[in-house]
Amino acid sequence: MTSSPTSPRPVRRLLGTGLAAALLLTACGGGDSGGGETGSAGGGEAAAPGGPLTFATGGTGGVYYPYGGGIANLLSSELQGTTVTVQETNASVDNMQLLASGQAQIAFALGDVVADAVNGENTFTEPLPICSLGNIYNNFTHVFTTADTGITTIEDLRGKRVSPGAVGSASEVTADRIMQAAGLDPQADIERAQLGVAETVAAIQDGTVDAGFWSGGLPTGAIVDLASSADLVLIPTGEYADAMAEQYGDYYFADEIPADTYEGQPEASPQVVSPNILVVRDDMDETLQQDITRTIFENQEQLLTVHPAAEELDPATADEVEFIETCPGAQAYFDSVS
Known part of the structure; x- marks a missing residue:
């Protein structure tokens, strides 16, 4: 990797799972943890086995942060001499930039943002030197509001106060593309409030935002x-998946949020879905790539105690990601179990 991170500092926002105490001992770092030297996307020294690593995750209200904390705790326990800290971020776009600068060595990111980073498109001015440790789980688009707003379709968002997601998040990228597919101008046709998922929920509850977008696990x-506090409405988006895949890439497809995933949701909700990728720089030591991948996929039961998204871990299909190269160390592990 480009640099070794500095000594981790305690996070200011603590994990809210039952494993919080254990995770905080070994897995959680501050917002600036793992800074080290920053440099260009192509420079620096590759990360070798052992030593401190920073894992760029997401906000505390989503899946990335608690699930990333569980993975960090697992790696710190199982890989001798390795300590992994988690960093709270605005998620995918931020995470790719942290990898490029050397401030993080491992990151979660959604498929559309990963593809942009690999190709040097949209937010990214040049291709980033990254590779995949595998497809970890699928992120489901949630367009959510409450029954009292009367909003039931994407078209109904016109003229409303809407949070497409935090700046620098995959939720924002996906939200804007969905609105465009539905015939809305995401800059002009809504009143934008760029908030993370927890802040969006709070704004809906206090009436300052009408609806929000979120892309995450279930x-x-x-x-x-x-x-649990209001009559939740999930607005369907699955009808736009084919058009988005045709325009942007095969990392968009349709699937359903199963009925009863959330309280007061009696029917399945068709949504745009995108794979969630575990990403590292392509100059990470191949032995370390393989060790990280093996440890995650061979400890599914432990990770299930952190978050149900771990149910989707499958080494038989994790390397089936067409828009980014699988890291050679990860590929060696997947080949060994196929």
């Missing part, structure tokens, strides 16, 4: 909280 904690 269930998402912040939306669980909203469903």
